[in-house]
Amino acid sequence: MRPTFWQRLDTFARHLTPVALTLVLVILNVVPTHIPGIARVLPVLPLIAVFYWSIHRPHLMPAPAVFLIGLFQDGLTGAPMGLHALIFLAVQGVVLFQHKFFMGKSFFVHWLGFGLVGAGAALLSWGLLSAFYVTLFAAEAIAFQYVMTVAAFPLFAFIFSRWQQAFLKLD
Secondary structure (H helix, E strand, C coil): CCCCCCHHHHHHHHHHHHHHHHHHHHHHHHHCCCCCCHCCCCHHHHHHHHHHHHEEEEHCCHHHHHHHHHHHHHHHHHHCHHHHHHHHHHHHHHHHCCCHHCCCCCCCHHHHHHHHHHHHHHHHHHHHHHHHCCCCCCCHHHHHHHHHHHHHHHHHHHHHHHHHHHCCCCC
């Protein structure tokens, strides 16, 4: 039996949720807190989402969407345009390259993998920012941001796994 319009619309909306959740995390990342300098050390929440969904639902987090999410992050944070787009695409590329390794592994393997991939993303961010501003950028802020991002991974991985069980179980 052919699905009705509403069933197709429901499926389409469910398939958009990984990208939509990542966009919400981009916005959450730039919510004003009125604490001076906090933006430099807040976790990069969209990086967690790109990593998670690239493992569990890679077909729902396509590269063009990751690129646009990165540009959106750059536009809202004031970072050089393309910085986060390149970093998010690099993270997605590494995860997709190692997809067979990550499939079926425990949470701790995913967390360790995120720690390693996140370290590469932090180094790439530091290198690109240093090259863009033609000076050695302070590594302490990026290192602390990396630690905060890795520390936030379990909470968001739990939220995403529950979301996946509740809304994406039909795939």
